[in-house]
Amino acid sequence: MATQTDFLVIGSGMAGLIYALKVAEHGKVIILSKTSLVETATSYAQGGIAAVMYSPDSYEKHISDTIKAGAGLNDEEIVRLTITESAERIKELIEWGTNFDKEKSGKYSLAKEGGHSEFRVLHHKDNTGFEIQRALSEKAKKHPNINVLENYFSIDLITQHHLGEDLNRVNGKLECYGAYVLNNKKNKIETFLARKTMVAAGGMGNIYQTTTNPIIATGDGIAMAYRAKADVEKLEFVQFHPTSLYNPGEKPSFLITEAMRGAGAVLKTKKGEEFMHKYHKLKSLAPRDIVARAIDNEMKISGDEFVYLDPSAISETEIMNHFPTIYAKCLKIGIDITKDLIPVVPAAHYSCGGIKTDEYGRTSIKNLYASGEVASTGLHGANRLASNSLLEAAVFSNRAAEDAISDFKNISIENEIPNWDSEGTVHNEEMILITQSRKELQSIMSNYVGIVRSNIRLKRAHDRLAIIYKETEELYDKSIISEEICELRNMINVAYLIIKMANKRKESIGLHYSIDYE
Numbered sequence: 023m024a025t026q027t028d029f030l031v032i033g034s035g036m037a038g039l040i041y042a043l044k045v046a047e048h049g050k051v052i053i054l055s056k057t058s059l060v061e062t063a064t065s066y067a068q069g070g071i072a073a074v075m076y077s078p079d080s081y082e083k084h085i086s087d088t089i090k091a092g093a094g095l096n097d098e099e100i101v102r103l104t105i106t107e108s109a110e111r112i113k114e115l116i117e118w119g120t121n122f123d124k125e126k127s128g129k130y131s132l133a134k135e136g137g138h139s140e141f142r143v144l145h146h147k148d149n150t151g152f153e154i155q156r157a158l159s160e161k162a163k164k165h166p167n168i169n170v171l172e173n174y175f176s177i178d179l180i181t182q183h184h185l186g187e188d189l190n191r192v193n194g195k196l197e198c199y200g201a202y203v204l205n206n207k208k209n210k211i212e213t214f215l216a217r218k219t220m221v222a223a224g225g226m227g228n229i230y231q232t233t234t235n236p237i238i239a240t241g242d243g244i245a246m247a248y249r250a251k252a253d254v255e256k257l258e259f260v261q262f263h264p265t266s267l268y269n270p271g272e273k274p275s276f277l278i279t280e281a282m283r284g285a286g287a288v289l290k291t292k293k294g295e296e297f298m299h300k301y302h303k304l305k306s307l308a309p310r311d312i313v314a315r316a317i318d319n320e321m322k323i324s325g326d327e328f329v330y331l332d333p334s335a336i337s338e339t340e341i342m343n344h345f346p347t348i349y350a351k352c353l354k355i356g357i358d359i360t361k362d363l364i365p366v367v368p369a370a371h372y373s374c375g376g377i378k379t380d381e382y383g384r385t386s387i388k389n390l391y392a393s394g395e396v397a398s399t400g401l402h403g404a405n406r407l408a409s410n411s412l413l414e415a416a417v418f419s420n421r422a423a424e425d426a427i428s429d430f431k432n433i434s435i436e437n438e439i440p441n442w443d444s445e446g447t448v449h450n451e452e453m454i455l456i457t458q459s460r461k462e463l464q465s466i467m468s469n470y471v472g473i474v475r476s477n478i479r480l481k482r483a484h485d486r487l488a489i490i491y492k493e494t495e496e497l498y499d500k501s502i503i504s505e506e507i508c509e510l511r512n513m514i515n516v517a518y519l520i521i522k523m524a525n526k527r528k529e530s531i532g533l534h535y536s537i538d539y540e
């Protein structure tokens with residue numbers, strides 16, 4: 023028997039929860055999380071959320087910084103509406119119980135990060151995302167119309183394809199009816215039917231060897247939407263955060279927030295020499311793509327495995343008040359950041375592209391929305407400005423909810439959907455095939471499709487990936503579905519899309535940097 027609901031939400035991070043809390047005022051909601059409610063990239067966000075709060079900041083300055091960072095590939099209308107709605111969304115987060123740090127004067131304390139011309143990043147110490155996730159999760163758990171299902175892994179979106187229709191023939195009129203979902207506790211695939219489906223499944227950093235992203239970020243949402251034939255775009259723009267803690271073997275890599283550079287920390291080589299002046303006039307506070315590339319270059323020149331972040335310009339009081347999580351984490355591995363330099367390396371951090379949406383979070387498939395990191399709204403262009411992604415999730419989940427509420431009652435739930443067909447499949451005893459292919463994929467992406475690319479590297483990546491793709495599809499077709507095989511398949515799908523889009527872009531711009539187009 024299928025489970026029916028008004029609103030199905032795939033993902034329990036900031037994007038999923040904000041949408042869920044809004045639509046829950048009008049109908050029944052099911053939220054799916056592939057692990058636990060709070061194991062999300064949202065919970066790991068450190069620096070904060072960008073918003074125009076006080077003069078001398080202005081909407082125009084934030085708009086201009088966003089477009090400069092995005093190398094002009096942004097959709098200006100989307101940038102404008104996101105930023106002009108920022109203060110309203112912050113107000114709502116505060117009303118819903120989120121605490122942001124304040125100055126003694128009572129004004130909110132604002133930080134600065136790379137590419138921002140003003141102090142405009144609201145934060146809660148250095149664990150802003152954790153605080154937002156806490157407030158939203160508490161509210162969602164109490165809501166009588168919200169049912170959170172943990173350890174439910176969404177496999178595929180349901181469309182006319184599952185009614186036996188040829189998707190190429192229904193193109194333009196595609197509709198989403200819900201999703202097939204693996205209930206990991208019962209090891210059973212269940213059918214969830216909904217009037218409206220929201221994909222808020224986050225990013226895909228785990229297709230790389232080194233990432234700041236939690237384990238849940240395997241590109242499932244993008245891959246599901248792509249298989250359902252939704253439009254996806256701009257996936258070549260993978261953002262590497264310049265400063266993750268160099269601590270070999272640790273997964274995910276621990277982030278050293280850009281707000282530390284905003285507070286005065288500077289980058290230095292292992293020899294202790296500053297280098298960012300060679301790359302940009304904003305030095306250590308240049309936009310992220312430039313800083314990550316500069317570090318990559320310095321490491322290649324010197325052969326060192328890391329560079330240093332020197333936090334000595336930040337007072338001990340400021341470190342204890344604003345960066346207590348980073349202080350405690352570093353101390354655990356023997357680095358006292360009130361005295362020592364911090365070894366850092368770039369790590370895969372954020373997907374600027376994703377499922378293409380309009381100004382209401384609508385995808386190219388009817389009744390299917392996307393919000394948060396999984397979506398490509400047009401805000402980020404070729405490179406995301408720091409702390410704009412939490413803002414984007416808040417703005418577009420709110421807009422998607424408004425749209426979904428307006429007509430969900432006119433949509434009837436599709437009752438003809440067959441259950442998942444597992445006929446002819448057997449338990450896969452060869453886990454090593456999956457784990458090994460995952461490692462190979464991560465190595466291909468890190469070596470050939472990372473911060474610096476070239477035509478020949480992309481070709482090599484494509485050819486190597488084709489082998490893993492073929493092997494994995496064969497395995498998938500005959501295996502009883504497991505989360506591991508689904509994740510691997512999704513990671514391959516997304517990697518393939520990144521390579522394809524990178525190949526098509528015959529220029530170096532923003533996060534896509536190719537030595538063939540210098």
Ligand code: FAD
Pocket residue numbers: 032033034035036037038054055056057058059061062063064065066067068069070071072150151174175176177222223224225234235236238242243277371372393394395396408409410411412413415
């Ligand atoms: P997430 O918060 O990642 O949530 C994804 C959800 O989808 C999870 O609940 C997961 O279980 C679920 N899911 C995924 N696949 C499936 C599936 N197949 N089935 C069921 N459920 C599924 N941005 C900022 O603006 N400011 C910052 O300071 C900042 N700092 C960051 C620091 C770190 C270390 C990281 C990793 C990111 C940071 N970012 C920051 C980026 C930002 O945190 C994310 O882009 C944002 O939180 C994404 O929110 P989301 O709701 O889209 O996805």
Ligand code: SIN
Pocket residue numbers: 067068069070278279280281407408409410411
């Ligand atoms: C950070 O705190 O440096 C991360 C901010 C972001 O990714 O927007």
